[in-house]
Amino acid sequence: RLCLCSVVHFIRDGRRRSGARKVIHSIKVGIALILVSLIYLIDPLYKQFGENAMWAVMTIVVIFDFFAGATLSKGINRGIGTILGGLLGCLVSIVGQRVDGVGKSVVVCISILIFSAAATYSRSIPRFKKKYDYGAMIFILTFSLVVVSDLREEHVIDLARERLVTVGIGFAVCIFTSLFIFPIWASDELHDSVTSKFEDVASSLEGCLEEYFSTGGHDKKKGSNGCNKCKTVLNSKTKDEMLANFARWEPCHGKFGFSYPWNRYLQIGENLRDLAATVTSLRNCLQSHRQPPKESREPIREPSLAVMATLVWTLRELRGSVRKMRRFQAEVEVLPKLMAVRVELTLFNTQTTLGRPLEKD
């Protein structure tokens, strides 16, 4: 009961913390925007950049994300996209200057068609899209703007340089606010998400067996709650992959060092999803109409609950080990218990012929 209480407390605490984090993030965005507005407010700065200061505001709004890693990844993508697009745009402009009149327009149109189509195509390749989607978009944007502006403006190089500088200012402000004021790390979120999956699967397993052997009907609600938890685990792949993708961009911090094995989290998640699939179908099986009536379940009650308790205990031990990042002594701590349960189960099976339909042939 003490354990359950602490779990409930942990979840409630987690919810409050998640709400607080949202508020902190919102205020951080506001602060970052005020910081770049200083370009407009301080005369010498405005004289230098003029209208181009708008690019700093735009950079903040577009790249400031909830997680520090996401902000960094978008920021670096935006930087690289802007530089590549700008350089290629200048190159096309130089080529265009050798052609006169309508020829120049034709060069511009053809180059826009070719490069934007190529970059758009690259955005539809899953592996590229996962990491560089935003960079490719900014590449198309910068390239098109530089090339078409060149048709009208004389000093396109200056324009490109000033925009790059203001994008850089926006990026710097973003990184400062995101990384140094109450940073919200995708790494922490991934770590918590994976550890809580252990608990979700464990409590779901617990709930479904307790419901099966309960005599009253009052555990029904808890059971369906466990079912939802299992569904959450089953559907967590996309979120985990996204978080791991962001976590890779984040600098060393707290307990996460350099070249931290983020892939391991994804592997653990994959295994837990397999387990959740098994628990889901166990639940479906136990809820089937073909199950024997409540009274005749009594003989298998005790051994089943004992097996369940060991499995749940194992999952919680594993969760503790992942959460505290300490090596798990499987041989010492868990394997003997699991072996004992297995032997017990085999004995029980032989006695009752459970799962041995071929004995008779």
Added chain:
Amino acid sequence: RLCLCSVVHFIRDGRRRSGARKVIHSIKVGIALILVSLIYLIDPLYKQFGENAMWAVMTIVVIFDFFAGATLSKGINRGIGTILGGLLGCLVSIVGQRVDGVGKSVVVCISILIFSAAATYSRSIPRFKKKYDYGAMIFILTFSLVVVSDLREEHVIDLARERLVTVGIGFAVCIFTSLFIFPIWASDELHDSVTSKFEDVASSLEGCLEEYFSTGGHDKKKGSNGCNKCKTVLNSKTKDEMLANFARWEPCHGKFGFSYPWNRYLQIGENLRDLAATVTSLRNCLQSHRQPPKESREPIREPSLAVMATLVWTLRELRGSVRKMRRFQAEVEVLPKLMAVRVELTLFNTQTTLGRPLEKD
């Protein structure tokens, strides 16, 4: 065999079609960009909009998405965000004009902090985020730009109006290219994705039982292929929800009428994921080391394969019915067969005591 051939052909055809669609999308983006570049190329247009023409280019790059529904949803979000942000920005400017000197800057900073933080917070509410995330971002962007520009420019209303017009031009070009030149509908994709899930689960079930009863080892590869298919189905929730979200924005077209029940696809997907979870754990169970040796599986081979064949046939019938959008006569077509299989299975169970461990007590 003929059926398998047509499935393989269908998949290959699908892949080629998906590649072609990517190329078409890329070229469409190029064409849309050339169309808005005309603002720079044609003198009267450029005289009217000048530098603001850049907002049309930006709109194209940012809102043109693979699916028509996504483009529409982003475009409408951008429009509403721009209008709301612009209006609120003008309102704050009017208030600001009554204050002099430093007071004005303070009003601007406080208004940026409050409104951007509020809009950012709303972006972290899942239900709002799902539909209006992009609109909220554009709201922050427009609001900030209007408010800070007001510190420096005299004719901020003109600026806002011209930008709105160019965003409108960009939007119109996007919609034209996206909806009228080889449109790529999210609705079609969702429809295909759900129907192909039936086939994935069916072939996975087939593969896992065929592998179990196979005498040689050559079916191993097919089995693991089926396992991947099941995983794909299990992890399809996010993609399906995204497609349904886009599909809701798409106008009537082809077989999809007004207020088409997109939620049904999500429900079917949910059920198929449950089924895929069961197939996955059946597979895990059949691959267990505790299974009897290959030779002693022979007695249950025939009835098991017969049950499997009926289930697979049912799934394929359902797929055909969903694909062709015709009412499924469950009572006539499938239920009798399933009932017969159930009776057969019960009989077989009684003979072999499979799954009746409590008989002895």
